[in-house]
Amino acid sequence: MFKRIKEAFKKFIESASSIIFSREKLESLIDELKLELVASDVAYEVAEEISSRLLKAVDEGLVRSREDLQRVLKNILIEVFEKAGSVDLLSVARANKPCKLVFLGVNGVGKTTTIAKIAVLLRDNGFKPLMVAADTFRAGAQEQLKIHSERTGIPVFTGKYGSDPASVAFDAIQFASSRGFDALLIDTAGRMHVDIDLVNELKKVVRVVKPHFKILVVDALTGNDAIEQARFFNEAVGVDGVIVTKVDAYEQGGVPLSIAYILGKPVIYAGVGQGYKDLKPFNVYEYVNRILPDLES
Amino acid sequence: MEMVFENLKESIAKFFRSEKYEEAVNEFIKDLQKELVKSDVNLNLAFEITKKIKERALTQEPPVGVSRKEWFLSIVYEELVKLLGGDSKPSIKPARKPWIIMLVGLQGSGKTTTAAKLAYFYKLEGYKVGLVAADTFRPAAYDQLRQLGEQIGVPVYGDPSIEDAVEIASRGVKYFVEKGFEVVIIDTAGRHHKEEDLLEEMRLISSSVKPDEIILVIDGSIGQQAYNIAKKFHETTPIGSIIVTKLDGTAKGGGALSAVAATGAPIKFVGLGEKVEDFEVFKPSKLVGRVLGYGDIEGLVERV
Ligand SMILES: Nc1nc2c(ncn2[C@@H]2O[C@H](COP(=O)(O)OP(=O)(O)OP(=O)(O)O)[C@@H](O)[C@H]2O)c(=O)[nH]1
Ligand SMILES: Nc1nc2c(ncn2[C@@H]2O[C@H](COP(=O)(O)OP(=O)(O)OP(=O)(O)O)[C@@H](O)[C@H]2O)c(=O)[nH]1
Ligand SMILES: [Mg+2]
Ligand SMILES: [Mg+2]
Numbered sequence: 001m002f003k004r005i006k007e008a009f010k011k012f013i014e015s016a017s018s019i020i021f022s023r024e025k026l027e028s029l030i031d032e033l034k035l036e037l038v039a040s041d042v043a044y045e046v047a048e049e050i051s052s053r054l055l056k057a058v059d060e061g062l063v064r065s066r067e068d069l070q071r072v073l074k075n076i077l078i079e080v081f082e083k084a085g086s087v088d089l090l091s092v093a094r095a096n097k098p099c100k101l102v103f104l105g106v107n108g109v110g111k112t113t114t115i116a117k118i119a120v121l122l123r124d125n126g127f128k129p130l131m132v133a134a135d136t137f138r139a140g141a142q143e144q145l146k147i148h149s150e151r152t153g154i155p156v157f158t159g160k161y162g163s164d165p166a167s168v169a170f171d172a173i174q175f176a177s178s179r180g181f182d183a184l185l186i187d188t189a190g191r192m193h194v195d196i197d198l199v200n201e202l203k204k205v206v207r208v209v210k211p212h213f214k215i216l217v218v219d220a221l222t223g224n225d226a227i228e229q230a231r232f233f234n235e236a237v238g239v240d241g242v243i244v245t246k247v248d249a250y251e252q253g254g255v256p257l258s259i260a261y262i263l264g265k266p267v268i269y270a271g272v273g274q275g276y277k278d279l280k281p282f283n284v285y286e287y288v289n290r291i292l293p294d295l296e297s
Numbered sequence: 298m299e300m301v302f303e304n305l306k307e308s309i310a311k312f313f314r315s316e317k318y319e320e321a322v323n324e325f326i327k328d329l330q331k332e333l334v335k336s337d338v339n340l341n342l343a344f345e346i347t348k349k350i351k352e353r354a355l356t357q358e359p360p361v362g363v364s365r366k367e368w369f370l371s372i373v374y375e376e377l378v379k380l381l382g383g384d385s386k387p388s389i390k391p392a393r394k395p396w397i398i399m400l401v402g403l404q405g406s407g408k409t410t411t412a413a414k415l416a417y418f419y420k421l422e423g424y425k426v427g428l429v430a431a432d433t434f435r436p437a438a439y440d441q442l443r444q445l446g447e448q449i450g451v452p453v454y455g456d457p458s459i460e461d462a463v464e465i466a467s468r469g470v471k472y473f474v475e476k477g478f479e480v481v482i483i484d485t486a487g488r489h490h491k492e493e494d495l496l497e498e499m500r501l502i503s504s505s506v507k508p509d510e511i512i513l514v515i516d517g518s519i520g521q522q523a524y525n526i527a528k529k530f531h532e533t534t535p536i537g538s539i540i541v542t543k544l545d546g547t548a549k550g551g552g553a554l555s556a557v558a559a560t561g562a563p564i565k566f567v568g569l570g571e572k573v574e575d576f577e578v579f580k581p582s583k584l585v586g587r588v589l590g591y592g593d594i595e596g597l598v599e600r601v
Contacts, residue, residue, distance in 0.1 A: 039340040041520040044331070107543060107571065108405030108516070138571070139409075139448070140441025147436035190571075192546040221403070223337030223520025225548035232547075246404060249489035250522050274404070274434075 004252030005291040008036035009073065017066040023058060030054050042254030043227045046261045050076055074292055077257070081284040084260040087241050089118075089213070089268055090125055096212040097182040100173070104202060104237065105217035106229055107190030110245035110271055112141065114217055115185045116148035117271065117279040122183050123154060130181040131156040132172040134165040134205065135189040145187060152276060155181075165189065165201060166208040173209065186211070193232030206237045213240045215268075218259060220250045227262040234263055245271035248278070256287060305332055309370065318365055322354045329373065336549035336588040339524040342558050350376050374585065380554065381581035382563040387538070389565055389578060391424070394479040397470055397506060400540075401499055401530060402514035404487030407542035407568055409438065411514050412484040413445035414568065414576040415540075419480045420451055427478040429469030430455030431502060433462045434486035434495075442484055449573055462486065466502045483508065490529035503534040510537040512565070515556050517544045523552035527559040536560045542568035544587075545575065551588050 012033040019025040030051045037047035057063055057072045093099040101118070103111045115131055122129040131149060135141035136159050149156035157175055159168030169186050176184050188205060191198035206214065216239040218226055233239055242259050247270040256267045267282045308328035315321035326347045333343040350373055359368035398415065400408045409432070416426045428446050430453055432438035439455045446453035454469035466483050473481045485502060488495035503511065513527060513536045530536055539560070541553040544567050557564060564579040 035334065035340060038334050039521055041522070044335040106518070106546060108407060110405060138441075139413075139444035140437040143437035143440040144435075151436070192543070194547055195545070219405070219516075219518075221516075221520060221522055221526075222518050223523075223548070223552055224335055225337075225518040225546065226520075228547040229518075246489070249403065249491065249526075253520070253522075 005037065005040040005042070005254055005257075006252075008033060008040055009292050011036070013066060013069055013073075016069055020063065020065065020069070026058055026063075027055060030058075037254060040252055040254045041221075041223055041226075041250075041258075043224050043258040043262070045224075045227065046254075046258045049261065070292065074288060077288045077292065078284075080257065080261045081266075081288065084264050084266045084284075086266045086284065087213075087268055089241070090122075092213050093122060093127060093183050098173075098176055099183045099213070100186065100209055100211045101184065101213050101215060102186045102188065102206060102209055102211040103215050103217055104188050104233055104239075105190060106192055109190065109217045109219040109222075111190065111217045112144055112148070112187050113274060114215075114243055114245060114269075114271055114279070115145070115187050116152060116154075117276050118269075119148075119154045119183075119185050120152055120276045121279060122185075123152075127183045128181050129154055129183040129185060130172065130176050130179075132169055132184055132186040133158045134168045134172070135187050136161050136163050136165050136168060137189040141187075141189065164204075166204045169205055169209050193229050193236070199232075199236045203237055214238060215240070216242045216263075216265075218242055218244050218255060220244050220247045220253045220255050220270075222255060226255050227258050230259050230263045234265070239263060239265055241266050241268040243267070243269045243271060244282070247280075248272045256282065257291075308332075312369075313366055319355060321366070322351060322369060325369075325373075326351050333551060333588065336551035337518075337520050337523070337555075338551035338588065339521055339555035339558070342524065342555055346376055346380060374582075377585045377588070378581050381557055381584060383581070387563050387565045387579060391419075391480060392509070395474050395481055396479065396510070397474075397481045397483070397508045398510045398512060399466075399483045399485065399503060399506065399508040399534075400512050400514050401485055401534065401536075402487065403489050403516070403519075403526065404435075406487065406514045406516045407540075408432075408487065408514045409441050409445070409484050410571065410573075411512075411540055411542060411566075411568060411576075412442065412482050413449060413451075414573050415512075415566070416446070416451045416480075416482050417449040417573045418566075418576060420449065424479045425477065426451050426480045426482065427469075427473035427476075428453045429466060429473070429481060429483040431462045431466040431469065431483050432486040433457075433460050433465065438484070438486065445573070462498055463501045463505050467505045470506045490526045496529075496533045500533055511535065512537065513539045513556065513560065513562065515539060515541055515553055517541045517550045517553055517567075518546060518548035519552035519556075521552070521555075524555040524559045527556035531560040531562070536562045538562050538565045540564070540566045540568065541579070541584075545569045549588050550584055554584065554588060 034051040133145040157172040430442040
């Protein structure tokens with residue numbers, strides 16, 4: 001996974017090692033690194049921040065060897081992810097029964113599919129999950145979740161097309177509490193983060209549901225817009241954690257790094273295919289070790 | 298959005314203030330590269346375009362009566378528009394009847410929605426249009442297209458009990474052609490460039506129905522991968538045109554520009570929302586303006 005960023009860092013460290021005492025040359029290499037990061041879909045703004053932190057370390061005299069360079073880089077990245085913290089979704093679910101999870105994001109990123117995957121994960125861990133089809137807008141959205149329900153054997157609560165998503169969610173909560181469901185996974189219609197009416201509709205869902213955890217779903221193939229999506233949704237309703245999907249289509253992407261930096265919220269899972277088991281916990285240290293070459297220090 | 302606008306405006310102002318032409322060009326080229334990659338234009342492509350612009354700016358002469366600096370900006374615009382296949386309107390009229398269109402693209406890019414938009418567009422143009430639901434992979438893909446077909450009053454051919462997409466596609470096309478339909482639009486499953494089985498399926502559908510036009514549907518927010526992905530699709534089944542979706546968001550659409558460069562296919566339509574009417578014939582200058590974050594670039598060029 002994430003091969004391209006790794007190549008970028010590797011190339012940088014190798015070229016920088018031989019010119020480590022020339023600030024001028026180092027600066028231009030750092031500039032190159034910035035573009036290489038952007039070419040790996042690290043958002044421009046984030047790539048700029050990483051390179052300026054690196055340059056600052058150079059100016060503070062912290063970079064005198066190849067090992068220093070590796071350490072400084074690693075620290076910069078780890079700091080981004082540590083600030084974002086980490087969350088174990090299963091613990092959240094255990095601590096809040098019934099646990100209410102709301103999934104949100106722009107159109108077509110993989111919310112509905114991810115709900116089915118998380119529902120399977122919860123069931124495999126002893127929960128009794130209920131999927132809630134609160135996307136009453138998009139053609140086929142109800143049937144899509146129904147088919148996931150048939151295939152996984154996990155029940156789904158559906159609503160009528162055109163009805164108020166908040167009231168579907170509300171009814172589902174009543175239904176769940178009388179039937180002993182201990183986890184609700186609430187699907188929402190995809191929406192653009194700048195569509196005021198639809199964002200207000202989402203706010204209403206969140207007000208009514210009072211979720212324990214709000215999951216933003218982001219497509220790994222997204223370019224610079226990933227951070228706009230993250231910012232807007234976070235401002236509108238608050239985001240507690242992120243799932244990056246379609247990592248199978250784009251393994252080397254910088255989206256997790258950009259999101260963690262911009263939101264200061266953890267990436268919790270990566271979607272790696274269209275099957276129910278195609279979901280991997282996102283491990284920060286693994287990620288950082290993967291994108292930085294040969295770091296034993 | 299506003300920020301980028303300000304950035305380029307500032308670059309342009311700086312450019313006009315600068316004393317030395319060559320220095321000013323170099324500075325501006327640097328800023329332009331930055332704006333392009335921020336808009337998700339593929340990095341190599343951004344370097345290529347800016348190199349070309351620089352070369353022209355430093356070796357060619359402006360026409361009489363036009364200042365060198367104003368002329369330079371028009372070169373920038375021209376080269377970007379050229380990349381998008383020039384400023385002429387794309388031909389959207391079917392060259393013959395029946396006209397068979399096949400939509401392909403990544404998962405979730407907007408194919409099914411776009412199939413309905415396109416059907417609605419041609420219906421309003423007076424054609425007899427049919428839709429074929431050949432996505433046998435995504436849960437409820439058929440229901441989605443059927444419901445959209447009902448909304449716009451266009452018949453949908455499909456059979457959720459058949460698992461073979463090639464079979465549905467060829468049956469559907471045959472069904473509509475025999476009934477004298479003039480435009481037939483085939484929706485297919487989402488797939489990506491590493492899914493060899495699904496790419497093979499796409500190849501088989503194409504060789505069995507022999508579409509007149511294969512359209513790549515691409516998400517306007519896609520990043521640096523757009524170039525490689527579009528190229529892979531193009532190598533699998535030649536892409537005739539491109540539709541860029543979801544431009545109602547904040548994405549700048551530079552990825553779509555890379556897809557054009559990778560396939561040589563023109564963008565014909567853009568999607569500007571979820572509803573069937575949120576659909577427009579593409580205008581290159583508009584996307585260039587968006588990628589540059591400079592809304593009125595056309596006005597600027599006209600002034601030159
Ligand atoms: N390759 C791959 N495809 C995925 C992944 N996650 C979702 N998809 C596919 O992406 C497409 C869109 O997924 P959905 O779950 O419908 O997305 P959504 O966000 O619910 O879409 P809307 O509700 O329309 O906004 C489907 O074809 C999914 O099968 C993933 O991790 N990898
Ligand atoms: N905002 C906006 N949403 C769009 C646009 N075009 C499509 N969508 C939405 O994007 C999501 C995915 O669209 P689909 O048509 O299901 O995409 P698809 O490519 O058929 O997806 P798969 O069949 O799963 O590969 C849906 O929520 C659509 O409503 C657009 O131009 N703007
Ligand atoms: Mg959905
Ligand atoms: Mg579809």
